[in-house]
Amino acid sequence: RHEISRHHRPKARHQIRGFRFDGTHEGKRTICIKADKFSIEKKKLGFFRFSLLNVARFRNVVIDIYGQRIEPVRQAVSCADSAPSQTIEGQGQGGDKTASGLTFKHIFSRQALPSFPVKRISSVVMNPVRLKLHDEKSVVTQISADSATIRLKKRDILFRGNVRVLSGQRSLTTGELSMFPDKGVIRTHGHFILKTPQKQLRGEGLTTDIFLKSRTHN
DSSP, rough: OOOOOOOOOOOOEEEEEEEEEEEEEEEOOHHHOEEEEEEEEEEEEEHHHHHHHEEEEEEEEEEEOEEEEEEOOOOOEOOOOSOSSEEEEEOOSSSSOSSSEEGGGGGSSSSSSSSSSOOOEEEEEOOOOOOEEEEEESSHHHHHHHEEEEEETTTTEEEEEEEEEETTTTEEEEEEEETTTTTTTEOOOOOOOEOOSSSSEEEEEEEEESSSSSSEEO
């Protein structure tokens, strides 16, 4: 149920409080978006606002994404902090094979994402945001950040500001991070700190699976 606020800010063309959306693909649950407030505003560049472009904004957002199990593929790469042969699992010649054996690619389907009340949405901005990734049984990883943007053309989610990833006893902190749902992979942009039960790793770029296990420096 959506409660439409009658008190619109002058810049907001549409506004919904208590927003919730549940997306499916071929009858299976893929995504749930919950936010305290949802609004659509004209895109701003400098001091100007463009009437033909719109920005969808979500406030205080919790997103649940549900993955599907598929066959993982392994590729050997070098990793500076451990054994000479560390592995990172990625997209290979086998098609739908991912780093973690999980794919979340269906969140980009037309069935899964909400249809907005106006056209020409240039971006979807959420702040702050908490993302929970599910396998077919439970939550496996959580990502929190000051803000996040779903980039439909790049098929990724960009997190910015106080980004923290938790998976079991492993944690990753950084200032900016991209998640690629198709591959089940995340990539930091700049400095990061990765903590595991055995060690702590610092660096300037990291690509890893959503479980923070297999990794390589960018």
